Amino acid sequence: MGKRRGIRTGYLTILILLLFSFPAFTKTIVPFSGLTQGAATAEVKPKAGRDVIKPVNRSEFLFDTQVSAITYKEPNVMTESGLMLGFLGGYKYHSGQLFMFGLDGRMASGYVDYDGSLQDGTPFKMTGIPDVLYEMRSVIGIDVPTPNSSSLTIYYGLGYRCLEDNLQLKYSGGYFRQANYVYNPLGIEYSWSIFKNSSLGFMIENDSFVHGRQISKLSNVDRSYPDLLNEQNKGSGFRWSLAFRNKSEGLDMIFRVYQNNWSIEESEVVTFVAGGTPYAMIEPKNNSTETGASFGIIF
Numbered sequence: 001m002g003k004r005r006g007i008r009t010g011y012l013t014i015l016i017l018l019l020f021s022f023p024a025f026t027k028t029i030v031p032f033s034g035l036t037q038g039a040a041t042a043e044v045k046p047k048a049g050r051d052v053i054k055p056v057n058r059s060e061f062l063f064d065t066q067v068s069a070i071t072y073k074e075p076n077v078m079t080e081s082g083l084m085l086g087f088l089g090g091y092k093y094h095s096g097q098l099f100m101f102g103l104d105g106r107m108a109s110g111y112v113d114y115d116g117s118l119q120d121g122t123p124f125k126m127t128g129i130p131d132v133l134y135e136m137r138s139v140i141g142i143d144v145p146t147p148n149s150s151s152l153t154i155y156y157g158l159g160y161r162c163l164e165d166n167l168q169l170k171y172s173g174g175y176f177r178q179a180n181y182v183y184n185p186l187g188i189e190y191s192w193s194i195f196k197n198s199s200l201g202f203m204i205e206n207d208s209f210v211h212g213r214q215i216s217k218l219s220n221v222d223r224s225y226p227d228l229l230n231e232q233n234k235g236s237g238f239r240w241s242l243a244f245r246n247k248s249e250g251l252d253m254i255f256r257v258y259q260n261n262w263s264i265e266e267s268e269v270v271t272f273v274a275g276g277t278p279y280a281m282i283e284p285k286n287n288s289t290e291t292g293a294s295f296g297i298i299f
Contacts, residue, residue: 062090064254064296066108070131072163074284078116080165084108084133088294100141100153108133114167129170134162139185150192159183159207161262163288168220175220181262182210183237197247207237207262214267214283225274230283235264245298252298263287 071081086108093101114126141155161181167174187205194200212232218225241258267283
């Protein structure tokens with residue numbers, strides 16, 4: 001009995017010593033990482049590839065040159081196709097609060113070939129018709145936080161496109177035509193790093209057609225004819241691009257391939273009288289595709 005009491009007293013003494021020494025013991029434990037607990041909270045970083053970019057204020061100016069092949073079709077009526085050369089200038093501002101604002105404008109010109117028919121149905125072809133294309137856009141968007149090797153922007157805006165066709169300069173029976181589109185672009189831009197100073201990216205965009213106006217200067221053919229305005233209310237657009245960007249100190253280079261597509265429904269009817277004869281004119285259903293490449297700088 002005395003031995004059992006001695007053993008119990010020894011166990012109790014050891015337990016009391018352990019309980020009183022535990023707080024001091026825990027203060028001397030060094031975490032497995034080799035840092036104290038306070039240092040671990042301040043210094044341990046997430047694994048590579050999971051860091052999220054903290055938005056910063058930045059401005060970018062873009063200037064690039066473009067070459068494209070454009071095709072315009074009025075099904076069962078006519079086709080025009082040719083090459084265009086042009087340039088684009090733009091500005092983007094990204095705020096530290098995820099806000100993005102952008103402006104850009106482009107101009108391109110070239111020569112297209114006409115394949116169609118005259119008013120009486122006689123087949124008609126003409127080459128080397130001067131065409132000019134203008135486009136201006138303004139967008140706002142958000143920069144979505146992403147891992148540090150990529151970036152994502154969602155944007156919405158307002159755009160204006162103008163295509164001028166100058167058949168009257170090549171053919172006495174031709175007339176000046178101008179297609180005007182107002183639209184709302186909605187799209188996303190995504191890019192990711194592939195090397196230390198290089199990245200790949202893509203853009204896809206839906207262009208919601210707001211309104212169109214086709215101007216036809218029939219007075220180029222006969223001064224007794226009026227110049228017409230055909231209103232267009234239905235249509236749609238879609239565009240995409242792929243880009244390679246190489247970053248350097250103060251100046252980046254960018255190469256893109258792109259395609260812009262439009263499909264416009266038949267316009268409203270316009271009537272007029274010339275020489276005592278009544279006429280009714282419409283702008284037929286049409287579609288156009290522009291496929292090109294560009295090389296530019298960002299600073």
